[in-house]
Amino acid sequence: MNFGYMNKWLKINLTTREIKDFTIPEETLRKYLGGKGIAVYFLWKHGKKLEEKGIDLKELDALSPENMLIFATGPATGTKSPNSGRHHVMALKSPFTGSIGSGNTGGKWGAKLKFTGYDGVIITGKSEKQVYLSIIDGKAELHDAEKIWGKNSVETSEWLRNEHNQSKAGVSCIGPGGENLVPMAVIMNEEHRAAGRTGLGAVMGSKNFKAIIVEGNEKPKIAKPEEFEAKVKEHVEKLKENGVTGQGLPTYGTAVLVNIVNQSGLFPTNNWQKGVDPDAEKISGETLTEKYLIGKNPCWGCVVACGRKTKVDSGKYKIDYTEGPEYESIWALGATTGINDMGAVIKANDNCDIYGIDPISTGSTIAAAMELYEKGKIPDEDIKGLDLKFGNADAVVELSRMTAFREGLGYWIGEGSKKLCEHYGAPDLSMQVKGLEMPAYDPRGAKGIGLNYATANRGGCHVTGYTIAAEILGDVDRFTTEGKAGLTITFQDFTCIVNSAVNCLFLTFALGLDEYAEIIGPVTGWDVTAEELLKTGERITNLERMIINKFGITGKDDTLPKRLLEEKMPEGPSEGQTVDLETMKQEYYKLRGWVDGIPTAEKIKELGLD
Amino acid sequence: MKLYVKVFASLRQKYPDINDFNPLIIDIEKGTKIIDIIELLDFTTDEVHLILLNGIKASIDTSIEGDESILSLFPPIGGG
Numbered sequence: 008m009n010f011g012y013m014n015k016w017l018k019i020n021l022t023t024r025e026i027k028d029f030t031i032p033e034e035t036l037r038k039y040l041g042g043k044g045i046a047v048y049f050l051w052k053h054g055k056k057l058e059e060k061g062i063d064l065k066e067l068d069a070l071s072p073e074n075m076l077i078f079a080t081g082p083a084t085g086t087k088s089p090n091s092g093r094h095h096v097m098a099l100k101s102p103f104t105g106s107i108g109s110g111n112t113g114g115k116w117g118a119k120l121k122f123t124g125y126d127g128v129i130i131t132g133k134s135e136k137q138v139y140l141s142i143i144d145g146k147a148e149l150h151d152a153e154k155i156w157g158k159n160s161v162e163t164s165e166w167l168r169n170e171h172n173q174s175k176a177g178v179s180c181i182g183p184g185g186e187n188l189v190p191m192a193v194i195m196n197e198e199h200r201a202a203g204r205t206g207l208g209a210v211m212g213s214k215n216f217k218a219i220i221v222e223g224n225e226k227p228k229i230a231k232p233e234e235f236e237a238k239v240k241e242h243v244e245k246l247k248e249n250g251v252t253g254q255g256l257p258t259y260g261t262a263v264l265v266n267i268v269n270q271s272g273l274f275p276t277n278n279w280q281k282g283v284d285p286d287a288e289k290i291s292g293e294t295l296t297e298k299y300l301i302g303k304n305p306c307w308g309c310v311v312a313c314g315r316k317t318k319v320d321s322g323k324y325k326i327d328y329t330e331g332p333e334y335e336s337i338w339a340l341g342a343t344t345g346i347n348d349m350g351a352v353i354k355a356n357d358n359c360d361i362y363g364i365d366p367i368s369t370g371s372t373i374a375a376a377m378e379l380y381e382k383g384k385i386p387d388e389d390i391k392g393l394d395l396k397f398g399n400a401d402a403v404v405e406l407s408r409m410t411a412f413r414e415g416l417g418y419w420i421g422e423g424s425k426k427l428c429e430h431y432g433a434p435d436l437s438m439q440v441k442g443l444e445m446p447a448y449d450p451r452g453a454k455g456i457g458l459n460y461a462t463a464n465r466g467g468c469h470v471t472g473y474t475i476a477a478e479i480l481g482d483v484d485r486f487t488t489e490g491k492a493g494l495t496i497t498f499q500d501f502t503c504i505v506n507s508a509v510n511c512l513f514l515t516f517a518l519g520l521d522e523y524a525e526i527i528g529p530v531t532g533w534d535v536t537a538e539e540l541l542k543t544g545e546r547i548t549n550l551e552r553m554i555i556n557k558f559g560i561t562g563k564d565d566t567l568p569k570r571l572l573e574e575k576m577p578e579g580p581s582e583g584q585t586v587d588l589e590t591m592k593q594e595y596y597k598l599r600g601w602v603d604g605i606p607t608a609e610k611i612k613e614l615g616l617d
Numbered sequence: 618m619k620l621y622v623k624v625f626a627s628l629r630q631k632y633p634d635i636n637d638f639n640p641l642i643i644d645i646e647k648g649t650k651i652i653d654i655i656e657l658l659d660f661t662t663d664e665v666h667l668i669l670l671n672g673i674k675a676s677i678d679t680s681i682e683g684d685e686s687i688l689s690l691f692p693p694i695g696g697g
Contacts, residue, residue, distance in 0.1 A: 250666060250693020259626055261696030266625045266637065270689045272672050288637040293629060313696070334696045473697055480667065480695050485674070516695045580672020 009033050010230035011082030011530035012041070013126045017147055019140065021214050022072055022132030026147055031126075037533060038615065040540075041081025041126065042509035043109065044547040046097040049077055049129060050107070051550055053099055054557055064557040069102035069206075070188060070213035072133035076108075078120065078179065078219065083508040085121035085227055085308075087239050088526045089246055090511035092118040092307025096179075096194055096202035099554070101465070102213070103190040103206030103368070103423055104442030106555050109465045110194070110202030111506050113314070115307035116221060119177035123223035130214060139180075139218040141171055145225070152217040156186060159361040160195035163218055173222045180218035181208045182363025184411040188212050189421040191368040192411075199314075199330035199360050200306075204443060205465055208363050230532030238525045242518055246310050249517035251480075256313040256513060257303070261334040262292030264447075269342075271479055272579030273452025275445075276342050277397045278374040279438045279570055282449045283579035286347035290337050294349055304330055311513055317353055324354035324404065332356035332366070335469075338447035339370025340407070344377060345397030355407040362411030368423055371444035373406050375424035375436050376416065384431045391415050435569045441466035441560065450571055452581035453478040455491035458591040459499065461565045462604075464551045470512060472498035488587050492594035500544030507547060546614045549599075549606050553616065562604030565592060618684035620645045622654065627692045628664065645681060652677040654688060667691035 008014055012031075019026050031045065039048045053075045054064055067073060076098050083091045094117030098108030120128070124145040137152040155163050164178040177196060184192035185208030192208030193201040211217075229235050246252045255263050268274045269287035276284040288294065299319065305312035319326045332340070332352055340346065340355040359366040379385045380395035393402050393416060409417025419427045424444055428437035438445055443466025450457025455474035463471035472495050477483040483494065504523055505512050520537035528535045566572075567588055576584045596602065600610030611617050621640040624632050635641050645654070655665050655677060668675045669689040681688070 251695035255626060255692060255694035256696060259694070263626050263694045264696040267667065267669075267689075267691055267694060270623070270625075270637075270669050270672055291637075293626060293636070470697060475697070476695065482674075512697060513695070580669075 008228070009036055010228050010532045011086070012036065013121050013124050013225065013227060015125050016127045016129065017125050017142070018129045019149070020132040021130060021134040021138065021216060024149060026149070038543070039547065040504065040507040040543055042079045042084070042095040042507040043097065043111070043503060044507035044543065045127070046077040046079045046095060047547055047551045047554070050075060050097060050099045051554055054554060065559045067100050069098065069100040069105070069108070069210060072131070072214070074210055074213070075099045076130040076207070076210050076214065077127060079127040079509070080117045080121050081507050081509040082530050083510045083526055085118035086229065086530060087236070087308070088510065088530070089239070089243055090306065090309045090311065090514055091509070092309065093509050093511060094120065095506050095509050096207050098207055098210045100558065101205035102209045104466050105558060106205070106441045106466055106560055107464055107551060108205045108207050108210060110204050110207050111470070111509070112196055112200050112202040113306040113511065114177065114197035114200035116177035116179050116196040117509060118307045119221045119223070121227055122225050123221050124225045128219065130216060133213065134215040137215045137217060139167070139216070139220070141220045143171060143173060143176070143220070143222050145223060155217055157183065159183065160363055161198045161361050164198050167218060167220045171220055173220065176220050176222035178218060178220050181211045182361060182411065184208055184363035185212035187411065187413050189364055189411060189413060191365045191421055191423055193363050193365050195360065195363050201360070201365070203365050204367065204468065229530055231529035235526070235529035238529060242522055242526070243310055246514065246517045251516040252311050252513060256311050259292035259296050260313045260315045262295050262332070262337050264334045265291040265337060266293070268448060268479065271452060272576070272581040273449040274338065274342055275438070275447060275449045277345050278343055278378040278436065279449060280378070281578060282452055282576050282581050284342040287342060289347040290341040290349050290352055299349060299353060306511070309511070311511070313513065319350040319353050322350055324350035326354055326357055329353060329357040329360070331360070335446050336366035336370065339367045340403055343374040344370055344403050346400045346403055347398070348400045351400035351404050355404045358404065358407040358411070362408065364407070364411050364421070367446055368444045369407055369410055369420060370403070371438060372420045372424040372427055373403055375428055375438065376420065378436050379428065379431050379433055382433065384433050389416060438568050438570065439467050440567060441564050443467045448475055448479070449576070449581065450567065450586050451576045451584040453485040454488050454586060454591065455483070455494050457567055457571065457586040457588060458491050458495045458595060461567050461588055461592060462495065462595060463499070464548070464555050470502065472502055473512065474498050476516065486584060488591045491591050492598050495595060496598055499548055500541055503544035503547040504540050507543070546616065549610065549614055550616055552601070552606055553611070556605050560604070562596070565604050618645060618647055620654070620681060621685065621687045622658070623687065623689045625689065625691045626694055628660065628690055631659065640687070647682060648680045650677070651675060651679050651681065651688065655690070660690070664692055665690050666693040
């Protein structure tokens with residue numbers, strides 16, 4: 008038995024309806040930890056098997072039964088260590104980007120899965136009929152999902168909890184977005200939490216797989232309980248004393264970033280044409296708190312509570328209860344589309360949640376459509392009465408619904424900005440990397456985050472390596488390229504540990520790798536050090552890179568949109584800046600032991616991946 | 618010369634009406650240090666964690682040289 012783990016995984020082939028349990032040897036667990044790490048390991052093995060069957064992974068259709076979907080927890084999940092209710096979801100291939108599918112999500116589902124007695128679930132094949140899975144008190148069963156197919160994420164969750172008489176169960180599900188195979192569909196859990204990026208919901212939908220409900224009473228066993236409890240107490244105190252985790256995030260939520268990023272001149276506005284939004288105050292965390300906040304909704308075991316319960320009192324966007332929006336969705340559905348009406352942003356974000364699509368990619372693709380329209384690239388007959396001018400809130404709210412149902416221009420929004428802009432003959436207007444829309448920090452104002460966007464395996468993503476913590480919220484010079492390769496690598500590999508533990512990235516504002524070792528050690532009984540964990544993180548990053556290399560993704564894809572490389576920031580505190588990516592990238596490859604975006608044989612051997 | 622001061626997040630508990638649209642405007646002498654402004658506003662250096670002078674990171678010892686500069690003050694904040 009391995010401490011910290013439930014020592015049981017579930018594997019379901021939806022084509023044959025075969026359900027089986029299996030265990031993972033300690034050696035493999037120590038090498039990949041759990042969560043994202045162990046999922047990457049399974050995906051690599053699955054890719055190898057497909058190749059042995061003669062399938063070229065470059066040609067693999069992400070919506071085919073051959074794709075694999077994994078829900079994974081780690082040794083910290085569901086323990087008393089803070090903020091450990093989360094889980095990680097992965098697919099071998101993303102239907103949205105063609106790179107790997109990956110998303111991390113809060114809520115309680117991860118902890119609840121462990122309480123059923125399982126560490127994770129692997130789904131392959133495709134069900135003939137629409138089905139969902141229940142794992143209650145250790146028993147896994149497939150059920151007919153006909154009655155819930157078509158229901159949104161809130162309705163689905165309520166129906167499943169009633170049907171199974173489990174009022175506190177965790178529910179992961181797809182909404183209409185996933186059912187309709189919208190490439191940017193998400194998997195929702197606890198109604199308003201999402202494994203939000205790379206189209207994991209469409210993979211689930213392609214398998215005719217609607218939901219997983221989890222509930223149980225088992226608990227992971229801790230190897231050294233006394234040492235563990237003492238460290239938990241210490242860490243909770245550190246989190247409460249820290250200004251970010253103890254005050255900033257609990258009071259204002261993640262949206263507290265709107266003003267500082269905007270004041271620093273890297274808040275992408277009107278599809279990244281500018282870095283300052285003159286109306287950002289109207290969509291700030293301060294405004295959200297003052298006018299729309301009705302309470303907080305912390306994840307399971309969370310001592311921070313950044314989750315927002317909100318409402319819009321009146322007007323055409325009136326809504327009695329929703330959650331969020333987060334900093335990222337405020338930016339995507341707000342600033343980059345030129346919207347300064349917080350009510351509209353809340354409504355559009357709620358649409359994304361209940362219908363199950365990615366708010367970052369939705370907002371960012373609408374912004375691309377608005378710039379295409381501004382430049383006369385979209386003919387009027389294609390937008391059928393929608394006013395696509397920047398700042399038109401109605402268009403954003405309406406398109407956030409139409410996208411999930413693939414109606415009209417919503418079809419193209421769902422395809423993402425890369426395909427949208429190619430379709431209308433202006434590919435440079437798409438603000439994405441590897442097909443994934445970049446989030447809310449313009450790297451012309453913080454160079455390290457640009458290197459991270461360019462090299463992140465899943466595409467334009469901030470939470471792969473959040474250098475903003477150092478460049479904007481810390482003391483690192485944001486404009487220099489010097490030292491950014493090493494900074495980015497450390498952030499990326501450390502984040503792999505967070506996503507494999509699995510707990511919350513926000514812990515890292517107060518806790519470092521040493522504290523992670525202080526938790527993983529007594530939980531598992533392993534004599535683990537910060538150095539070993541960072542090496543494990545590096546191993547995970549490299550194996551994930553080896554997978555995407557199989558899809559033909561290499562150095563040529565580790566890039567940024569032309570606008571960021573060549574167009575100087577036109578105004579504000581980051582005025583005149585572009586991103587000198589190549590210098591940072593070559594240093595990054597050298598430090599990584601990669602050539603042209605591909606790990607060398609020596610590096611692969613060093614990490615035990617040969 | 619004129620200085621525009623903006624305060625954010627929990628610093629607004631003391632100045633609820635000061636925001637991006639409505640900065641506090643004060644007359645200062647060229648070369649005034651940011652620490653002097655922080656003290657003038659009755660904040661402690663522990664409360665003010667991030668300082669931007671015209672959008673660029675500054676410290677409590679930075680001198681304010683330009684007329685109509687914008688000083689943005691933040692408590693510890695983070696997100697993602």
